[in-house]
Amino acid sequence: MALDQSVSRRRLLQLMGGAAAVGTLAACGGGSGSSSSGGTLRVIGVGDQEAGLRKVLDAYKSSHSGFDFNLSFAPADQVQTALRTQLGGGNAPDVHVVYPGNGSAMSMAQLAKAGLLADLSDQSWTQKIPAGFKGAFQSDGKTYIYSPGSSMLGAIYNKKAFATAGVEPPTTWSELLSVCEKLKAKGIVPIALGAQTPWITQLIPYALVPGTVYAKTPDFDDKMLAGQASFADSGWVDAMNKYLELQKKGFFNDNPNGTTYEQATSMVATGKAAMAVQVSAVLSAFRAASQTPDDLSMFPFPATDVAADNWIPAGVVVGIAVSAKSKKSDQAKSFLDYCGQQENLNTWAEAVSCVPLYGDAKVDPALNLFLPALKANKAVPFMDQRWPNAEVQPTHFAVVQELLGGKTTVDAALKKMDEAYRKKA
Amino acid sequence: MRVRIAPPWWFAVPAILVYAVVVLYPSIAGAGSAFTDWSGVGNAKTFVGIDNFKQLVHDSQALGALRNTLLLTVAIVVVQNGIGLLLALGVHTSIKSRMALRLVFFAPVVVSPVMVSFLWKFVYNPAPDAGLNAALGAVGLGGLRQDWLGNPSLALWSVAFTVIWQCAGYSMVIFLAGLEGVPAELHESAMVDGAGTVARFRHITWPLLAPAVTINVMLSTVGGLTLFTQIIAMTNGGPGYATDTLSTVLYKQAFVFGKFGYSTAVALVLAIFVAAVSFVQIGYLRSRETAA
Numbered sequence: 266m267a268l269d270q271s272v273s274r275r276r277l278l279q280l281m282g283g284a285a286a287v288g289t290l291a292a293c294g295g296g297s298g299s300s301s302s303g304g305t306l307r308v309i310g311v312g313d314q315e316a317g318l319r320k321v322l323d324a325y326k327s328s329h330s331g332f333d334f335n336l337s338f339a340p341a342d343q344v345q346t347a348l349r350t351q352l353g354g355g356n357a358p359d360v361h362v363v364y365p366g367n368g369s370a371m372s373m374a375q376l377a378k379a380g381l382l383a384d385l386s387d388q389s390w391t392q393k394i395p396a397g398f399k400g401a402f403q404s405d406g407k408t409y410i411y412s413p414g415s416s417m418l419g420a421i422y423n424k425k426a427f428a429t430a431g432v433e434p435p436t437t438w439s440e441l442l443s444v445c446e447k448l449k450a451k452g453i454v455p456i457a458l459g460a461q462t463p464w465i466t467q468l469i470p471y472a473l474v475p476g477t478v479y480a481k482t483p484d485f486d487d488k489m490l491a492g493q494a495s496f497a498d499s500g501w502v503d504a505m506n507k508y509l510e511l512q513k514k515g516f517f518n519d520n521p522n523g524t525t526y527e528q529a530t531s532m533v534a535t536g537k538a539a540m541a542v543q544v545s546a547v548l549s550a551f552r553a554a555s556q557t558p559d560d561l562s563m564f565p566f567p568a569t570d571v572a573a574d575n576w577i578p579a580g581v582v583v584g585i586a587v588s589a590k591s592k593k594s595d596q597a598k599s600f601l602d603y604c605g606q607q608e609n610l611n612t613w614a615e616a617v618s619c620v621p622l623y624g625d626a627k628v629d630p631a632l633n634l635f636l637p638a639l640k641a642n643k644a645v646p647f648m649d650q651r652w653p654n655a656e657v658q659p660t661h662f663a664v665v666q667e668l669l670g671g672k673t674t675v676d677a678a679l680k681k682m683d684e685a686y687r688k689k690a
Numbered sequence: 691m692r693v694r695i696a697p698p699w700w701f702a703v704p705a706i707l708v709y710a711v712v713v714l715y716p717s718i719a720g721a722g723s724a725f726t727d728w729s730g731v732g733n734a735k736t737f738v739g740i741d742n743f744k745q746l747v748h749d750s751q752a753l754g755a756l757r758n759t760l761l762l763t764v765a766i767v768v769v770q771n772g773i774g775l776l777l778a779l780g781v782h783t784s785i786k787s788r789m790a791l792r793l794v795f796f797a798p799v800v801v802s803p804v805m806v807s808f809l810w811k812f813v814y815n816p817a818p819d820a821g822l823n824a825a826l827g828a829v830g831l832g833g834l835r836q837d838w839l840g841n842p843s844l845a846l847w848s849v850a851f852t853v854i855w856q857c858a859g860y861s862m863v864i865f866l867a868g869l870e871g872v873p874a875e876l877h878e879s880a881m882v883d884g885a886g887t888v889a890r891f892r893h894i895t896w897p898l899l900a901p902a903v904t905i906n907v908m909l910s911t912v913g914g915l916t917l918f919t920q921i922i923a924m925t926n927g928g929p930g931y932a933t934d935t936l937s938t939v940l941y942k943q944a945f946v947f948g949k950f951g952y953s954t955a956v957a958l959v960l961a962i963f964v965a966a967v968s969f970v971q972i973g974y975l976r977s978r979e980t981a982a
């Protein structure tokens with residue numbers, strides 16, 4: 266009995282010693298963090314960026330001895346909860362995902378305003394940000410986010426399904442309708458729509474409003490901010506009506522409100538559906554879900570019958586930033602500087618099928634049909650990037666689901682979005 | 691004669707301390723945010739008085755969520771406890787398989803609500819050849835196929851059914867405990883007096899089950915009013931706003947819209963509302979117990 270006790274006491278002391286040692290090590294780690302070499306960088310990304318972010322982190326690690334990272338991912342739907350909680354609680358990761366521009370609670374402008382992001386303005390790559398993209402990267406003239414470039418939004422389509430119905434990518438709205446008709450006649454779902462996943466609901470309006478709104482009123486965002494325009498009294502009405510027209514003609518899968526993003530992805534990947542309106546950043550996910558990845562390509566989703574009016578949505582893809590509270594900010598910043606070098610930018614951009622922010626690197630051939638519009642300056646950033654608060658986008662998600670569910674009218678839906686827009690941040 | 695010795699009060703000190711640090715302090719400190727416009731991150735915070743509460747009264751989304759919450763709560767309290775009582779009466783017999791049946795009915799309770807939600811998302815798959823729709827088709831009821839979670843008029847009830855499916859076993863166990871406490875002699879003498887099954891249930895079982903009813907109604911009311919997990923996991927409050935509850939609204943205000951102050955105000959109102967309903971209920975049900 267006595268022996269047992271002494272053993273257990275000794276064991277206890279060992280454990281305590283161990284704990285103390287761990288504590289010391291941890292303290293060392295924390296202490297050395299302020300110097301720029303060594304230590305593990307904590308990085309949290311979002312699923313969409315995994316392919317690119319991981320590649321560049323690995324490359325950086327192999328060329329910088331002593332550097333290591335701990336990378337984890339949050340799904341798009343949970344980024345706001347998971348990361349904002351950590352940011353609010355003061356235990357933010359050193360490098361984390363941030364959305365460009367304004368318009369969501371995890372966007373560059375909102376977080377920079379709260380003093381949570383480190384200023385990157387002294388890095389040389391920030392000088393190469395094209396003028397049109399500055400709003401996505403900068404707040405009050407300072408750069409707070411790194412992003413590898415812009416994602417195109419259009420229809421990801423299955424070439425085999427198109428061939429079965431004997432159709433080609435359409436270039437006008439009327440052509441699109443007839444393509445859908447022919448696909449439907451062949452028993453193929455023309456457009457897969459997984460509107461149960463909230464962020465999917467916005468993609469078709471985002472694809473249509475560059476043509477129905479911005480081609481005629483390029484300064485629509487400025488007018489909205491100045492209170493001289495509204496969703497309910499603009500080309501948004503046309504876009505929403507076209508959205509519903511696609512549904513009424515039976516061009517979506519049954520019950521889009523009960524279908525998820527994953528289900529829609531697999532429908533297109535397997536050829537059960539012919540296309541899905543999506544961002545090019547998820548092209549790799551569609552290819553991964555397909556047995557014949559080469560069958561998947563993209564074309565701009567036409568919004569009008571005037572070919573010159575078919576502008577395209579091209580948004581700066583989700584990026585990363587350095588936490589202002591990071592104890593390893595020197596190290597984190599030098600990683601972002603590395604990301605800004607042309608070849609690393611290209612690596613990341615290629616992995617997520619986006620057009621690199623600067624330079625003229627090879628672009629995924631699936632995006633070829635988008636390049637003319639991009640060159641002709643007929644590209645519009647994703648609409649939410651200039652919305653003034655974090656409430657407009659979720660309102661947009663909800664009203665689209667209500668529209669698809671037949672619970673509201675286009676007019677009432679857009680008025681609700683106007684109301685959300687007018688709320689102060 | 692046994693003498694009960696009360697343990698010294700200071701035995702509770704560690705527990706009280708932990709409770710104070712982990713629950714009380716954050717709750718009270720957090721409640722202060724309800725009177726500010728804090729975004730949830732950063733230090734910018736302005737005192738705005740009762741503005742958040744004024745806004746709540748005019749917030750159509752919150753009022754819609756209140757309506758959903760009350761509908762859900764009534765459905766859960768009535769149906770879950772009804773089914774729980776029937777299950778309890780069913781397995782409170784001498785049939786051989788009663789233990790196995792109890793296990794089967796109780797099993798969903800021990801599964802995490804998130805798991806249950808994802809499981810039911812498969813069941814509710816809107817495709818005609820999947821899940822519940824496939825089953826309906828197989829038994830010749832194809833006309834009843836639905837978009838269970840995507841139809842705004844149906845989604846709330848689909849979620850309610852999942853919650854009831856999961857929690858009915860919990861009510862059953864509490865009712866079973868109550869039934870075990872009903873003396874067999876009462877039933878025997880009533881039978882001798884010629885009372886039928888229905889009469890015995892009405893005059894003996896039901897009155898003696900009063901404490902179990904109190905507990906079940908209380909627990910399911912609080913559960914219904916604060917329902918969150920299954921909704922977020924199954925519909926995220928959608929389609930549109932069709933399944934938003936007060937809990938999902940306060941969550942969205944804090945983490946999606948970045949309005950932590952307003953969210954705390956909603957939370958505070960919800961907490962007071964739940965406490966008030968519980969007090970009224972417990973007062974009424976307890977008086978019923980003594981009357982019985």
